[in-house]
Amino acid sequence: MLRRGFQAAVILGHHGTLPGATHLLPRFNPASAFGSSTESLVSRFCQEMTKSKNYALPNASWGPDMLSLYHEFLEKTKTNGWVRVPSFRSNRDHIQGFKLPLDLSANSDKSDWRLFTRCIEREGQGYEYVIFFQPSEKKSICLFQPGPYLEGVPGFVHGGSLAALIDETFSKTAYLSGEGLLTVNFNIRFKNLIPLGSLAVLNVNVEKIEDQKMYLSCVTQSRDQQTVYAKASGTFLQMHLEEDSSRQ
Amino acid sequence: MLRRGFQAAVILGHHGTLPGATHLLPRFNPASAFGSSTESLVSRFCQEMTKSKNYALPNASWGPDMLSLYHEFLEKTKTNGWVRVPSFRSNRDHIQGFKLPLDLSANSDKSDWRLFTRCIEREGQGYEYVIFFQPSEKKSICLFQPGPYLEGVPGFVHGGSLAALIDETFSKTAYLSGEGLLTVNFNIRFKNLIPLGSLAVLNVNVEKIEDQKMYLSCVTQSRDQQTVYAKASGTFLQMHLEEDSSRQ
Numbered sequence: 001m002l003r004r005g006f007q008a009a010v011i012l013g014h015h016g017t018l019p020g021a022t023h024l025l026p027r028f029n030p031a032s033a034f035g036s037s038t039e040s041l042v043s044r045f046c047q048e049m050t051k052s053k054n055y056a057l058p059n060a061s062w063g064p065d066m067l068s069l070y071h072e073f074l075e076k077t078k079t080n081g082w083v084r085v086p087s088f089r090s091n092r093d094h095i096q097g098f099k100l101p102l103d104l105s106a107n108s109d110k111s112d113w114r115l116f117t118r119c120i121e122r123e124g125q126g127y128e129y130v131i132f133f134q135p136s137e138k139k140s141i142c143l144f145q146p147g148p149y150l151e152g153v154p155g156f157v158h159g160g161s162l163a164a165l166i167d168e169t170f171s172k173t174a175y176l177s178g179e180g181l182l183t184v185n186f187n188i189r190f191k192n193l194i195p196l197g198s199l200a201v202l203n204v205n206v207e208k209i210e211d212q213k214m215y216l217s218c219v220t221q222s223r224d225q226q227t228v229y230a231k232a233s234g235t236f237l238q239m240h241l242e243e244d245s246s247r248q
Numbered sequence: 249m250l251r252r253g254f255q256a257a258v259i260l261g262h263h264g265t266l267p268g269a270t271h272l273l274p275r276f277n278p279a280s281a282f283g284s285s286t287e288s289l290v291s292r293f294c295q296e297m298t299k300s301k302n303y304a305l306p307n308a309s310w311g312p313d314m315l316s317l318y319h320e321f322l323e324k325t326k327t328n329g330w331v332r333v334p335s336f337r338s339n340r341d342h343i344q345g346f347k348l349p350l351d352l353s354a355n356s357d358k359s360d361w362r363l364f365t366r367c368i369e370r371e372g373q374g375y376e377y378v379i380f381f382q383p384s385e386k387k388s389i390c391l392f393q394p395g396p397y398l399e400g401v402p403g404f405v406h407g408g409s410l411a412a413l414i415d416e417t418f419s420k421t422a423y424l425s426g427e428g429l430l431t432v433n434f435n436i437r438f439k440n441l442i443p444l445g446s447l448a449v450l451n452v453n454v455e456k457i458e459d460q461k462m463y464l465s466c467v468t469q470s471r472d473q474q475t476v477y478a479k480a481s482g483t484f485l486q487m488h489l490e491e492d493s494s495r496q
Contacts, residue, residue: 092402100402111396112373113444116406119374119397120367125360148359149367152419154340154348158364159431160412167408171400183407185437190430196361 036240038135041176045094046133048086056087056131061124065199065223066145073132073141085131085140085172090115098241117168125149127161131169133176140173142202144220146194156193162200162220162230163188169204170216170234177206180214180236188232199223212238284488286383289424293342294381296334304335304379309372313447313471314393321380321389333379333388333420338363346489365416373397377413379420386425390417390450392468394442404441410448410468410478411436417452418464418482425454428462428484436480447471460486 048054058067076082088094090113120126128145144165152158167186174180194200200220207215218232296302306315324330336342338361368374376393392413400406415434422428442448448468455463466480 090399090402095402111444113399113402114397116398116400116409126367149362150364151338151361152364152416153430154338154343154361158412158416159434160408160415161364163411163415163434164406164408167411168400168406182401182441183438185435186407186411187433187435189433193430196359 036179038138038177041179042083042133042135045176046083046085052088052093054086054088055118056084056129059123059128061128061145061147063145063197063199066128066143069143069199069201069223070130073143077132081134081136083133083135083176085133085176087118087129087131088115089113089118095241098243100241115168117165120147120149127165129165131172133173135176138173138177138206140169140202140204142169142204144200144202145198146196146200148196151196153193156195157200159188159190159230162190162194163232166202166204166218166220166230166232167234169202170218170232170236173204173206174214174216174236178209178214179238179240180216181239181241182237184213184235184237186232186234188230190230191228192230194220194229200229207233209238214238284427286386286425289427290331290381290383293424294331294333300336300341302334302336303366304332304377307371307376309376309393309395311393311445311447314376314391317391317447317449317471318378321391325380329382329384331381331383331424333381333424335366335377335379336363337361337366343489346491348489363416365413368395368397370397375409375413379417381421381424383424386421386454388417388421388450388452390452392448392450393446394444394448396444399444401441404443405448407436407438407478410438410442411480414450414452414466414468414478414480415482417450418466418484421452421454422462422464422484426457426462427486427488428464429487429489430485432461432483432485434480434482436478438478439476440478442468442477448477455481457486462486 058070073082074084077084092113117127117129125147126149128147129142131140131142133140142165146157146161150157150161163186166188167183171183201223202218202220204216204218207217214236216234216236220229221227306318321330322332325332340361365375365377373395374397376395377390379388379390381388390413394405394409398405398409411434414436415431419431449471450466450468452464452466455465462484464482464484468477469475
């Protein structure tokens with residue numbers, strides 16, 4: 001699995017088809033990897049940049065359930081060590097100043113790139129969500145209010161849209177917990193359909209970190225915990241991002 | 249697993265929080281289930297309705313790779329039994345005239361509901377895809393050109409957006425192959441990142457149908473088959489949709 005992660009970047013160097021892109025081999029040095037503490041990762045990754053809109057803040061579409069649970073966790077950020085993870089239009093906003101394993105700087109200013117789970121601009125129509133991260137316990141909560149653009153079976157959330165948000169919550173949790181960067185695999189079992197417009201709560205835990213892989217789990221349920229919507233697990237590859245002073 | 253499918257509908261009947269919805273128990277009759285032939289399902293499900301926009305047709309954003317492979321498969325619809333699956337804004341357009349296991353008619357005209365994989369309206373920015381289905385072999389091909397709104401790692405497709413499209417292709421294939429309706433579980437292993445703007449080809453097969461469950465597989469790869477992007481599998485629950493004369 002670990003080799004596949006590297007292979008990904010290497011193969012893309014030869015077969016990547018993005019016009020104009022130069023895909024370099026990953027700038028990865030196992031000997032120096034994963035020296036960053038969770039605190040420094042949080043400090044770096046979760047800074048609230050004034051120039052980029054933060055989508056993890058309440059808007060007029062948030063219902064009473066979403067709002068009240070949001071404020072409950074916001075209180076925990078003041079006393080219990082929880083961190084509200086900001087959410088920008090693109091991961092490019094999070095990783096400014098770092099070198100990616102794949103060099104894509106040639107494409108950075110040509111398109112309106114968007115993080116997939118922020119692809120729908122209209123408030124309340126698509127993904128409304130906010131992630132809170134607990135550094136010392138390496139766990140996250142994601143509050144998710146799905147809008148009508150996330151439909152699968154009429155009236156209910158498309159299984160793929162839930163899978164995508166779990167993967168995204170895994171991704172942010174994995175990075176903050178120890179530089180987990182690339183999804184290696186992802187499994188989900190669906191138990192109940194989520195009604196559009198309701199509130200679902202994703203409970204994510206880092207189960208273990210071993211051989212530069214990070215294993216995460218997620219239980220998605222109703223606020224009252226009486227209905228389990230889905231259970232998921234995922235494996236991420238750890239990958240160190242080096243400082244890149246030339247880009248800042 | 250089968251019980252969970254029923255349980256889903258039943259539990260939603262008690263705990264569903266969609267305002268104004270009445271969730272009835274599933275209108276499912278095992279004795280009468282799965283009598284529909286693949287031919288009749290295709291005939292019913294794949295009709296090209298003139299009043300609904302079909303998103304599975306070429307537009308100006310499609311690149312040369314996508315276009316040429318599209319025309320290759322379009323030729324196969326004339327001689328080799330392949331079917332181009334139309335793609336509408338919502339699954340509501342596909343299942344007109346059928347009763348769903350969950351009665352959601354109260355919500356049908358209140359919102360701009362969209363199938364998740366058609367949530368991005370702007371051509372070329374999000375999901376560009378078309379599914380071709382081969383009824384006699386119970387397999388599908390999905391041509392996928394991801395736009396910049398599907399980003400994860402900068403410059404590359406978000407793993408969750410690929411997972412969602414595979415789930416959607418599974419969903420259409422499962423229904424047409426034997427009334428597979430609800431995803432029970434879904435697994436994906438990522439091998440290589442897909443560059444945004446390139447072409448990926450999803451190869452979906454129904455592996456077996458057993459105990460009212462349908463098992464599907466998917467290999468996602470580059471057009472030249474030299475790069476495997478991901479391998480996935482999924483299980484769907486078969487569920488018969490009865491005619492609903494009151495809605496037409």
